[in-house]
Amino acid sequence: MGTQEPTFTGWLGHNPASTKGNMKWETFTPKPFTDDDIEIKISHCGICGSDLHTLRSGWGKSLYPVCVGHEIVGRAVRVGKKAGERRGVKVGDRVGVGAQNGSCLKADCDDCSEGMENYCRKATGTYNSKYPDGSKSYGGYATHHRATSNFVFKIPDALSSADAAPMLCGGVTVYSPLRQNECGPGKKVGIVGVGGLGHFGVLFAKALGADRVVGISRSATKKEDVLKLGADAYIATSEDKNWSRVHSRTLDLIVCTVSSPDMPIEKYLHLLRRGGKFIQVGAPEDKLPALGAFALIGKGCSIGGSNIGSPAEIQEMLEFAAEKGIKPWIQEVPMKDANKAIVDMEAGKARYRIVLVNEEGARL
Template sequence: MADTKFEGWLGKDKDSVEGKMEWGQFDPKKWTEDDVDIEISHCGICGSDLHMLSSGWGPTPYPCVVGHEIIGKAVKVGKNVKHVKQGDRVGVGAQARSCLQKDCPDCSHGIENHCHRETINTYGSVYPKDEGKSYGGYATHNRTNGHFVFNIPEGLDSAAAAPMLCGGITVYSPLKRNGCGPGKTVGIVGVGGLGHFGVLFAKALGADKVVGISRKADKRDDVLKLGADQYISTDEDKDWAKHNAQSLDLIVCTVSSAKMPLQGYLNLLKTHGTFIQVGAPDGGELPPINAFTLLSGGLKVGGSGIGAPWEIQEMLQFAADKGVKPWIQTRSMKDANEAVVDMKDGKARYRYVLEN
């Protein structure tokens, strides 16, 4: 097993996002007995992949294999990993390691996704101490620290489970942490790969009313079919912010644009309502917020990034128990370049999943 050949779609420069990734061999991080090697069967395509291929969030350490919604079979398991055994069906999300120290204020409290000492992403990160680089899931194999490798519940289809590992948890965590459930009205801004999960999970968590909010009216039918009770098109519904003022307890915003109508979104919140940003724009820039809007409404504005390992395992079981089924289209791994271009052009409805 030591001779496993790791091959994948290598992004070699900014142009790789234009469908110019090249298939080739790569060296995974140095093996330790804390790691798991996975033979990949499925990998979702996430918006983060495009940002990384194009160096949108800062300089990418090329060559880079993207993909952090990985499902496959554990083919080599380190001696220190107790919850996974060889042959298990497992998954990896957007995080590959944190410091995991007992004195870490984040890791010791089960919020490893916010670790400020060491966060290694599943791709595009350089490990300390000459351990190598992290490479993602548009590939034959992946090597990740066992703490961030998850068992996939029996009731979940592999292709459906893959996009939950980043797209799903990115909305499940803030919904759950901010009280989404019976008695609450919830808005999901931006109904794409992330947002469609927002609608599915908000309904499954039992929210009284779920409202999909997007620019164009052409997604209205889809969003209502996903289970939303209402749809707001900010481009086409006249005076939408006024007509729906003070109607929502919680908004999760998946949009990543410095031009989004943030003031309008905040107007939709009830007094003491909460707005959580999960979309990550290039450069990190958001529209300005009027202080008086916050003061007069007693509003809370926050952010959320992916989720902790225990939350991901909880979400997977919840999805299996509740029959949560994302809208996915499977594509062959060999067609990854075409799929990335289609994703970039906004054609996904609502998540592409690559299959080996």
């Protein structure tokens, strides 16, 4: 007898009004299972800002119906032969999946061959995307997830599933640019936007050994939290007088997690020292603000971007977080309350990452 296909059920968004709490609990058909796949019974799934952008078609028309969620942790319940050999995963192992579920993996692809699969032009997103066979990808607000093995990660024993889940996108989105830009002793680092991504930025920058970490946000409402997370200082851009001049040329690196088209980017650049770098990771639905050329020319600073993280960086980050005891600030919410959770996320109530808990999967 062949293996019986499980029923996949999850929260499906059918239109942009889904962000108002209108997702529906329905069945869906996952990608066909192959020898290179791992099937996961989901226990936890973090809520990411990308979920909201996708549910409302903020980055372009979504492939409705969509099941979002790309911070997935659970137990492997089915492992293809090639998948087991490639990843060392067996049935029963605790594993996770981030924002990417496939890439071309071809030798002539500069990105894949150099271990930077997250930049592959033929990448498949964990949800709202298409696999090479034309089947659609569905995310983790669900009972199960089926994933290509190259993008499945073993969760270290020292990390709880609830803590590990938001690291798989939110965590690595800031960990990658911090590592790529040599955050560590001797560096002074600013984190713009102290929410789900930004709070990870503070945690990781401190754990990587930066000399000074500065949280930067509009108001002072999060100042106490940010200092508790380990930041050395805090700048409230709407309240601190002449903040860009007072703190001019004090930072080597800024990682910006803000997804706003009206952020004061030119003033952020004032904070950089000569040769400093400003790395954008937040993805607004509109264009970034304009800036004058002399904001860059005047001190030889540069602007760059970073896209999630490579598979190697994700595994490194998980092991680093386990070693250093990184503990994100999360709120656990039952999977059945996903509609309310995304409404709360949209309203800015998360402190600082909401994690959905599938109680049946969590018992495994």
